[in-house]
Amino acid sequence: MPSQSVPVPPVASAPLVPAISLRSDLTTQRSTRRVQLTPKYGSRACAVDVRYLWCGAPDAPTVIVQGGISASRDVLALDGEAAPGWWQTLVGAGQAIDLDRYRVLAIDWLTPADLSEGDAAVVSSEDQADALAALVDALGIGRVHAFVGYSYGAMAALAFAARHPYALDRLVLLAGAHRAHPLATAQRAVQRSIVRLGQDCGQPEQALALARQLAMTTYRGSDEFARRFTAAPEFRDGRFHFPVEDYLEQAGRRFVERFDVERFLALSESIDLHDITPEQVPTPATLIGFPSDRLVPLADLCELQRRLLGPATLEVVESPYGHDAALKESDRLAPLLREALM
Amino acid sequence: MPSQSVPVPPVASAPLVPAISLRSDLTTQRSTRRVQLTPKYGSRACAVDVRYLWCGAPDAPTVIVQGGISASRDVLALDGEAAPGWWQTLVGAGQAIDLDRYRVLAIDWLTPADLSEGDAAVVSSEDQADALAALVDALGIGRVHAFVGYSYGAMAALAFAARHPYALDRLVLLAGAHRAHPLATAQRAVQRSIVRLGQDCGQPEQALALARQLAMTTYRGSDEFARRFTAAPEFRDGRFHFPVEDYLEQAGRRFVERFDVERFLALSESIDLHDITPEQVPTPATLIGFPSDRLVPLADLCELQRRLLGPATLEVVESPYGHDAALKESDRLAPLLREALM
Structure with a gap:
């Protein structure tokens, strides 16, 4: 649940990364596919429309x-979009x-x-994983080269690996x-x-704005708050x-503009x-953790590494940005991601 | 702003410390005294009724x-009260x-x-300190042997020492x-x-109950939450x-029973x-901090120690209880308090 950049942010707050001009030989699908899944908290299968982006070199993994x-x-x-994507600094x-080298798939x-x-009133990380697995199948992808997940995305990645191990070669969990x-x-x-x-x-x-305010207090490192907010209060x-x-x-106001209460x-x-x-997850995994992350303490990634059935390495990235480090430390994460995908 | 025990808690949650039977030769005043002070955020002096407890050996500091x-x-x-005091384990x-050996004064x-x-709509830690100083004066106490303050109490103690240094011999800040x-x-x-x-x-x-819930998430150490709340959710x-x-x-419901919104x-x-x-505080100080305290990071006590004008020692107490350690680690705090008061 990171404080990602807003899809349509005001100009002043847009990251300084231009939207890339996609080369014409990259394939791009931004579409919806209907798949079947049986929700964890439901009793029967249902058809679900999955909105996805699939983009990258043709025939690449x-x-x-x-x-x-x-x-x-x-x-x-994508071409012509005003706002950058949420991981624009690392994907392109x-x-x-x-x-x-790769085609990126996201939903x-x-x-x-x-x-x-x-009849499910609740959605699970397993449901997200099953929807992705069904989509992978429907798109004829075969095996997925890697599932790179951050925050809730890492949870869905683990669920995917636990439930569909033969569809996935490696995990990268941030x-x-x-x-x-x-x-x-x-x-929460x-x-x-x-x-x-x-x-x-x-x-x-x-x-909802207030809930987002509370969430914001959990994303960044304590030291970063101390450094940024030293000024006196104003009456x-x-x-x-x-x-x-x-x-x-x-931050609360901006969140309300792009999110709704039920979601x-x-x-x-x-x-x-x-x-x-974790003992049910055989997929080789690279774990990336941030000591200043108070939302997902490094100790939990240490426990995960210890308990995973498959081989797992843990990369520790020092950063003042806490849980948001995955969105802020692109230069430090880039070599780790390149290596994890090799 | 600690999660102190409730004045009239249900039996099951009362700490296992019986209300002491005060010896007859201890003096006890539980009373109210009118004093004058000029609030920091006001423009003129006003009379204030200060509710206090003053209790201990006669003529003791x-x-x-x-x-x-x-x-x-x-x-x-005190005798006959059903509920323990908030620091019953350390004061008696x-x-x-x-x-x-001492008379304890609290407001x-x-x-x-x-x-x-x-005309002040806001109360400051300086106002609390000035009220205490005026009360000390009104009661004819002369110099105060020590000001032991925890959390907001430590803030008022620092304000007291900064504003009334000649009325105070030592500071103990938790x-x-x-x-x-x-x-x-x-x-907050x-x-x-x-x-x-x-x-x-x-x-x-x-x-208010919800605000208290949020406050509760800030008091205890992260590991303590992890240890206590491992069970599965219930539908x-x-x-x-x-x-x-x-x-x-x-915790939210209990807080509403004893606190009101405006307060x-x-x-x-x-x-x-x-x-x-801190450079304006000449009083010798003992600082006590807890590494698991996420509300008052140990780094802030290190900075305070470095900047205080008077001599200051910093005692670091490892505890899973975070900001609440001052209420939970009585056995570890007792020798530190005894020494600090000597």
């Missing part, structure tokens, strides 16, 4: 790339996840609304583990309670406003329900 | 003891803060309502520093926004409930407005 719950299939921007022709996360043909940490669950449970309070009293959007509109508060309020509740809960047995 | 914003003057229980006859924190004779950490301010700002949202939509108590009342969520919800808003803001220049 496919790499699945999935981010946090607020990420979309738009890992990178000539970049760490190189579209000259929009499913929500319970997508499962409406069935800041995500076999289960949510109970402290992180506590923080409060976020969901805020939103439900807002729904009860007719202020769902204001509550205005009848109360003191602290610099960090202005930052949070802006937030469902995907937030899905993170906390995630529970995979 | 006085030690001020103040806790977090949810603590009261009832540091220890024969205990670390020994009532056979109920002031709120803006207490300053209503003036999990509190010269300013709030910006990440902690972010977390969200708590206050939750409460204001609740006020706006007529559900202030539910919102009931139409949604999944996580074990940590049940814990938070109970919470004012004291929470007072923490974030706290800003003392």
Whole structure:
């Protein structure tokens, strides 16, 4: 659940990465495919429309790339799109996840609304994995070269490897583990309670913005907050406003513009329900963790590494950016990703 | 702002410390005294009723003891009180803060309502310090042997030492520093926004409970959450409930029984407005910090130690209990407190 860049951000906040001009010999599908799956919390199979992006060198091996719950299939921007993709700095022709060598496949996360043909009111990381596996099948991809997952994406990647091991050659997991940490669950449970309070009293959007504010306090490292927000509070509109508060309020407002309450509740809960047995995952894995990540403590990645059935390496990247390091430390992550995909 | 024990908790949750039977030769005042002070955020002096407890050996030196914003003057229980005081394990006859050797003085924190004779809508840690200094004067105490402060109490202690250095011999500061950490301010700002949202939509108590839930996620160490809340979620009342969520919800409900919205808003803001220049504090100080405290990072106590004008030692106590360690690690704190008071 990272604080990803907004799909259509104001100009001032857009990262300084231009949308790449996709070469004409790269294949691109940005489409929807109907697949069948049986939701974990449902009792029967249902048809689901999966919105996906599949893009890269023709006939190249496919790499699945999935981010946090607020990420979309738009890992990178396509020609003519104003906004950069959420991992624009690492995915592209000539970049760490190189579209000259791979085809990248990504989906929009499913929500319970997508499962409406069935009877499941809850979506699981296993459902996301099954949807991806069915899509891989429907697109005739065969084996997937790698599943690169960040945050909730790492959870879905583990679920994919546990349930469809013969469809996948390797795992690359950034800041995500076999289960949510109970402290992180506590923080998300409060976020969901805020939103439900807002729904009860007719202020769902204001509550969603507040829940996002709380989420923002969990993404960055403690030292980064200390460095950025040293100024004195300002008295205005009848109360003191602290610099960090202005930052949070802006982030909350922007989130509401691009996310809705039900989607937030469902995907937030899905993170906390995630529970995979690492001993059932045979796929070779590269784990990447950040010591300043308070949402996914490094200790959880150490435990995951120890328990995975397949061989696993753990790369530790020092960064002030906490859980957001996967979005901020592109230069440090690029060589690790290149090596993990080899 | 610690998760202190409730004044009138259910039997099952009461700490296993009986209310001490105060010896008849200990003096005890549990009373109110009117003093004058000029609030930091006001323009004129006002009279304030300060509710205090002053208790211990007759003619013994006085030690001020103040806790977090949810603590009261009832540091220890007096004869006939059903509930233990908030620091019952460390304050009493024969205990670390020994009532056979000292008289303990504590006040109920002031709120803006207490300053209503003036024009201040905000209460500062300096106001709390000035109220204590005026009370010390009114009671004829002369010099205070030590000010032992935990959390917000440590903030008020620093303000006292900065403003009334000749009234105080030593400082003992647990999990509190010269300013709030910006990440902690972010977390408290969200708590206050939750409460204001609740006020706006007529559900202030539910919102206060939620704010308390969020606060609870900041008090204990991450590992302690991981150890305690390993059970699977339960599906009931139409949604999944996580074990940590049940814990938070109970804590929220109990807080609402003993705290009110306006008091919470004012004291929470007072923490974030706290800003003392350590270079102006000449009083010898013992600082006690906990590496697992995410609310008051040890780094802030290191900075405070480095910057204090007077001599300062820093004691580091490893504990899984984070910011709550001052309430949970009595056996480890007792010798440190005894030594600091010598």
